Amino acid sequence: MLTARRRVMAAAAAVVSTTLLLASCGDSDSGSSDGKTLKLWHYESPDSAMAVAWNAAIKEFEKTHPGVKVKFEEKGFEQIQKTAPMVLNSDDAPDLMEYNKGNATAGHLSQQGLLTDLSAEVTKHGWDKKLSAGVRTTSQYDAKGVMGSGKWFGIPNYAEYTMVFYNKDLFKKYGIAEPKTFTELTAAMDTFVDKGVTPLANAGAEYVAHQYLYQLALSKADRAWVDSYQLYKGKPDFHDAAWTYAAETFADWVKKGYISKKTTSAKAEDAGLSFMQGKSPILFSGSWWFGRFAAENKFDWGTFLWPDSNLTLGSGGNLWVVPKGAENKQLAYDFIDITMSKKIQNLLGNKGGVPVAADPAAITDPRSKGLIANFNTLSERDGLAFYPDWPAPGFYDVLVSETQKLITGSAKPDAYLDAVKAAYDKGVQAP
Amino acid sequence: MTFTVDERGGRRSAVVEARHHAKNARGDRPPRDSYALFLLPGALAFLVIVVVPFLMNTGVSFTEWQGVGSPKWTGLANYRELMDDAEFWASFRHSLFMVVAMAVVPTVLGLVLAAALFDFVGKHFGSRTAAVLRACFYLPQVLPIAVAGIVWSWILAPENGSLNELLKAVGLGSLQQDWLGDPDLALYSVMGVMVWVQLGFPLVIFMAGLQRVDPQLYEAAELDGAGWWRRFWHVTLPQIRPEIYVVLLWCTIAALKVFGAVYVLTKGGPGGATDVPSYFSFTTFFEKTQVGYGAAISTVLTVIVLLLAVVGLKLQTRAEDAEQGVVR
Numbered sequence: 001m002l003t004a005r006r007r008v009m010a011a012a013a014a015v016v017s018t019t020l021l022l023a024s025c026g027d028s029d030s031g032s033s034d035g036k037t038l039k040l041w042h043y044e045s046p047d048s049a050m051a052v053a054w055n056a057a058i059k060e061f062e063k064t065h066p067g068v069k070v071k072f073e074e075k076g077f078e079q080i081q082k083t084a085p086m087v088l089n090s091d092d093a094p095d096l097m098e099y100n101k102g103n104a105t106a107g108h109l110s111q112q113g114l115l116t117d118l119s120a121e122v123t124k125h126g127w128d129k130k131l132s133a134g135v136r137t138t139s140q141y142d143a144k145g146v147m148g149s150g151k152w153f154g155i156p157n158y159a160e161y162t163m164v165f166y167n168k169d170l171f172k173k174y175g176i177a178e179p180k181t182f183t184e185l186t187a188a189m190d191t192f193v194d195k196g197v198t199p200l201a202n203a204g205a206e207y208v209a210h211q212y213l214y215q216l217a218l219s220k221a222d223r224a225w226v227d228s229y230q231l232y233k234g235k236p237d238f239h240d241a242a243w244t245y246a247a248e249t250f251a252d253w254v255k256k257g258y259i260s261k262k263t264t265s266a267k268a269e270d271a272g273l274s275f276m277q278g279k280s281p282i283l284f285s286g287s288w289w290f291g292r293f294a295a296e297n298k299f300d301w302g303t304f305l306w307p308d309s310n311l312t313l314g315s316g317g318n319l320w321v322v323p324k325g326a327e328n329k330q331l332a333y334d335f336i337d338i339t340m341s342k343k344i345q346n347l348l349g350n351k352g353g354v355p356v357a358a359d360p361a362a363i364t365d366p367r368s369k370g371l372i373a374n375f376n377t378l379s380e381r382d383g384l385a386f387y388p389d390w391p392a393p394g395f396y397d398v399l400v401s402e403t404q405k406l407i408t409g410s411a412k413p414d415a416y417l418d419a420v421k422a423a424y425d426k427g428v429q430a431p
Numbered sequence: 432m433t434f435t436v437d438e439r440g441g442r443r444s445a446v447v448e449a450r451h452h453a454k455n456a457r458g459d460r461p462p463r464d465s466y467a468l469f470l471l472p473g474a475l476a477f478l479v480i481v482v483v484p485f486l487m488n489t490g491v492s493f494t495e496w497q498g499v500g501s502p503k504w505t506g507l508a509n510y511r512e513l514m515d516d517a518e519f520w521a522s523f524r525h526s527l528f529m530v531v532a533m534a535v536v537p538t539v540l541g542l543v544l545a546a547a548l549f550d551f552v553g554k555h556f557g558s559r560t561a562a563v564l565r566a567c568f569y570l571p572q573v574l575p576i577a578v579a580g581i582v583w584s585w586i587l588a589p590e591n592g593s594l595n596e597l598l599k600a601v602g603l604g605s606l607q608q609d610w611l612g613d614p615d616l617a618l619y620s621v622m623g624v625m626v627w628v629q630l631g632f633p634l635v636i637f638m639a640g641l642q643r644v645d646p647q648l649y650e651a652a653e654l655d656g657a658g659w660w661r662r663f664w665h666v667t668l669p670q671i672r673p674e675i676y677v678v679l680l681w682c683t684i685a686a687l688k689v690f691g692a693v694y695v696l697t698k699g700g701p702g703g704a705t706d707v708p709s710y711f712s713f714t715t716f717f718e719k720t721q722v723g724y725g726a727a728i729s730t731v732l733t734v735i736v737l738l739l740a741v742v743g744l745k746l747q748t749r750a751e752d753a754e755q756g757v758v759r
Contacts, residue, residue, distance in 0.1 A: 082717045085499040108720065112499040204612065205700055262589035264612030264701045270588075279590075393497075394719025397699075404701035410614050411702070427719070 036068055038331040042098035043075045049291045049353030050158060050317070056347055057339045064338070068331060081105070088114040093323035096332035101138035101154065101319050102390040103146055103230075109321070110153040111145030116322040118152040121333045127155055127340055130357035134384035135159050135316035148231045154319025157339040159354040160287045161314025161378055162211065164307075168300040170197070170281040182219070182308040186258075192281060193257045200253070201280035203271040204264035204407050207389070210399040211313055212259070212284055213406075214388035217246035219309035226311065226385045232428060238421035239414075247413035251406050264407045286313070290371055291352030305374055311385040312378065316356070392427020485733060492726035498716075502723065509727035519728065521703060522711040525618060529689050529707060532622035533629045534682035538675065540626070541633030544568065546663050548634075549641045565638055569631035576628070580695025583624045587611050587696075611697055614704040621696055621705050628692065629685070633678040640671035673751060680743035687736050708732045 038061070044051035058070045073094070081100060087093060088109065099106055109115050122128050128136065135156060142150035164185075171178065171188070174195055179185040192199035202208055218226075220242040228234035237243070253259050263271070268285075272292070275283040278299055283289070284306065293301060306312050320339070322332045338344060345355040346362040354375050363369055378384060389396035402419045405411035411419070492509055496502035513519055553561040571579060586593045587610035595607040610620040644667065652662045668675075690709040693699060699706035699714070708728060716725035 085497075085720075089499055104720075108497070109499075112497070114499060205698060262609045262612060264609060265584075265589075265617070265697065266612070274590075394714065394721070397714055397718050400698075401700055401702050404612075405614070408612070408614050408701055 035328060035331070037071050038065075038068060038096065038328055038335060039071045039073070039094040040096045040332075040335065041073050041075050041080065041094045043077045043080055044098070046074075047291070047295070048288075049348050049351035052351045053157070053344050053348040053353065054339065057335065057344050060338050060341075060344070061335050065331070065334065070335075085109060085112065085114065088323045088325070091325065093325045095322065095326040095328045096335055097321055097323060098318050099154065099321045101147070101156065101316060102386070103141075104390060104393040104395070106138070106154050106319055106321060107141045107145035107147055108393065109145075110141045110151070111143070114324050115153045116324055116326065116329060118155065118322065118333075121336075122152045122155070125333070125337050125340070127336070128152075130340060131156070131316065132356070132379045134314075134379055134382055135356055137384075138316045138386075139319065146232060148227075154321045155336050155340070156316030156319050157336075157345070157356060158317040158348055159314065159356055159375060159379075159384075160317050161354070161375055161384060162215065162284060162286045162312050163303045163305055163374060165275060165283045165285065165289065165293065165301060165303050167275070167278060167281040168302050170278065170299075178302065178304065179307060180304075185307055189253075189258045189282070190256075198257060198260045198280060199282050200259050201271040201274040201283040202259045202263040202407075203266040203268045204404045205266060205400065206268040207387075207396070207400070208266075208268050208271045208283075208285060209259075209263070209407065210388055210403045211286075212253075213246050213250045213403060214313060214385075215284060215306050215309070216249050217242045218311040218313070218385050219306065220245050221311060221385075223311075223382060230386050230391055232391075236424070238417045238424070243417055244413065247406065247416050250403075251409075251413050251416075254407055254409070259407065261407055261409075264404050287354050287371060287375075290367075294352050294367055303370065303374070305377070310381055311383050313387055314375075314378065314384040315386050317354075392424060395423060395427050398423040398427075485730075488726045488733075489730050491723055492730045494723045496722045497720045498722045505723065509724045510731075512724065513727055513731065518703060518706065519708070519711060522706045522708045525705060525707050526687055526689075528618055528622055529625065529686040530683050532625040533686035533689065534679055536626050537629040537633050537682060538678055540630055541637055541678070542668070542675070543663075544630075545634050545637035545641060546667050549638055550659065550662075561638075565631075565634060568634045571628045572631040576691035577695050579624075579628060580692055583627075584611065584696055587620055587624075612701055614701050617697055617701055617704045621692060624696065625686075625689070625692060629682060633682065636674050636678050637671055640674035641667065644670040673747070676743070676747040676750065680740065680747070683743070684736050684740060687732065687739070 040058070042051070042054055044054065058072060062068065062070060077100070080097070084097075084099060084105075085108075099109070106115070131139065137148045139147075139152050139154050139156060140150050141147055141153050166178070168178075174191055174197075176188045176191055177184075179188050189199040200212070202212070224234070225236070225240075225242060229236045250259075254261060266274075271280075271283060271285070272289055274280040276293065276297055290303075320332075320336050322329055326332060340357055342357070342359050342362070345358040349355040349358040349363040349368055349372060350365050352365075352368055352371070354371060358372070360372070363372055389399050398420065402411065402416050402423075405419075406413065406416050491502065493504060493506055494502035495505045495508070548561045548564055552564060589595065589607075589609040589612060592610070594610065598604060598606050608616055611617050648666050648670070649662055652666050657665065688709055689707055690713065693705055693707050693710045694713075697705040699710050709732065712725050712728040712732065715721050715728060719725075
């Protein structure tokens, strides 16, 4: 009896496992390779300028491709960031995906052969002619996955850069004029501190804090310094004048009360809210806040580029990448081309994004005009210096953690730079 | 094998009773193979979901791998690196603090509270009141840790956080702190939250244990003039010792594996002050894409948890046997 039962179970197990095996070894072309479906993933929040533009692009695509359906899946940034290599290595890869740019992300995937080389399509559609040099840097990666040269693996449809957001009402209240120089900026912060107001919105637990520090370094740096740090063209010296000035000034700003120690565990959202609620008169951060501030700020506000600095943080936006295993590559290229069209680019610009190929005359919103004008100023002087966490995988966490120590005073600037150097050296060994 | 039963402890625990029964019943039970069939699905699932991934993880821990491409065999290099990794050891030190917060303190507090609810609240205010209070203590166990973590991060926020506001309101403004942002305080703050999260579990187990303690023991002790504390110490504690072992072991393992709370509350910060091995392994895997090294960390963690579980279970069995006079 038992033997018979066991035999039945063994037979059932064999059937199940064979089915599973066959399923796992199935033909990789069995997905949606029908030329009728474009599987697209992106992670822009629904009310952002980018999402508005991409949604319009999807509509346009469906209009110009009758019978083709866009299967859009909304993903989270973290979700794609953490699982992209595994997803792209499987049969579940989409045809087109938004992905983070930089050596540790898109560069890493391209190096592993998970992304399609778009070089031929770039020339065919003339996308390269629409992108400025600074924006283009993050699209091309060499065989080692280092950005700036080599094949095209992604197309950005927008750009981003950091700026000083300031609360005009609070500046007016304390009789402070818009700072034009770095000295005026620090004088303004002194005035706020004297009045019991902490001037800078900050977030120690996320990118905001180390971006202040990197900006301070950039104000004493040049393109060769950036190339050395970001593109490994030379060996960066973490105790040089720029880094030392940045770490010491940042620590000094905490001491002076420009930055509150209580922001050590604050998230970027907290910093943004602090500015939006009128608690902090100044926030130095990226253009990704712009649309939200325009929609939600209850006070008069303005922006200016970090004074007395040729360089600032910024780059092309996230990339559209086509996974190597994508089923409908031609549809993906067609979609990218639509996002590069004047119509979609102008829409992006008017919704508070920084378009890369818009018609300047078509941007009607005055604040958006200012945003784009500042970007053009930066582009003209080759001022985009990327982000400090890009050079090595996991470097973001190191910068957050070490900058937190600088805020709490548990590490001195020298020790901070030693720790950052050690993590950098370890991290860049891989590429 | 021989065993004698010492009845001085009154009624024996259900666990020991069941085992005793099982041993005596050995001769009457159906053939072993019929049980094996029932175990098969579970065993297969365990094999596929736990054993195989663990073996694969162990295999990966001997390589240098970025998660895609070909892994490079490096032998014990990851483990050697681990031995000298100050961050890894710091994360383990923090784990010991979490054991205090998630196992030791909830067990002690849970015991006292369970006895108080059972003995005092139950008797004076009715078992329904005791059950409601028990449910209240258990609530954090039901809440998703992400939700609890976000709410606690609001409570502990330095600016406008409820705790600091409360301190200010009652005239203790000088005690306001940056609970999660001060490296000297953050670990203790996370520990506090974990005590809150964990307390309900031992409480419920202990209250269930107390249900089966013979009331005559308490009556006898009371007649002999024993106060609440003496009854707790000499009757309650010895009677629910098996539950205490289970709770301590379970909670210690949970403490060593803790991840969600650290991820939501501090992300290991400030400056690594609250990093724990599971979070350290996670960042090594996914942020630094050092999959081989991350696998080595999780392998070490798994081995430690397994060892602890085996040693804990052995100790528990030995203690129970000693209590019952069983000689093996």
